[in-house]
Amino acid sequence: AQSVSQHNHHVILSEAASLELGCNYSYGGTVNLFWYVQYPGQHLQLLLKYFSGDPLVKGIKGFEAEFIKSKFSFNLRKPSVQWSDTAEYFCAVNANNAGNMLTFGGGTRLMVKP
């Protein structure tokens, strides 16, 4: 069964700092990759997704992620964070032979100090 690891559980940054959140998965076949975000008091919502093509995908609010197949990674990046980016971020994987369900990482809580 596939698993997803997010090694950073808590990240604290100052505004304008650059962000990179790690995500690694353990599945050797074809995968679909997602980053979801949960702002305080809100629902989970999709930031970006990768299915095929350009491994560098751009999402909402200036976020991007790069799929590196050889490293089984899909790290999330943002060049300059804002206080409003304070949220919990979840990486998720769908393995093509495992139905449509998502396997989520444990999440990373990001706090951006104003």
Added chain:
Amino acid sequence: GAGVSQSPSNKVTEKGKDVELRCDPISGHTALYWYRQSLGQGLEFLIYFQGNSAPDKSGLPSDRFSAERTGGSVSTLTIQRTQQEDSAVYLCASSLQGAWHEQYFGPGTRLTVT
């Protein structure tokens, strides 16, 4: 349009009681998912419905958990003889058919078993 709705938003129950959690998916979404988010952990897949196909129950943690989806729309997750370890936020998501489609999440039901 309306998003995924769940009820109740909060449920406190005594150990050993049965509970029912409800999910109303987005109209037209054929896929419906239940996930569980326990304190300090990521999201754990429970069950998946797709159209009229048999549900994928591979994530249900025990036979105390069951779910049904009536008329291809509303879904109910039932937990019998609740235990304290069942305390968690239960999230429902819906999507169009196909793993490449975004899963839209509801606000969740916070279940506390005392």
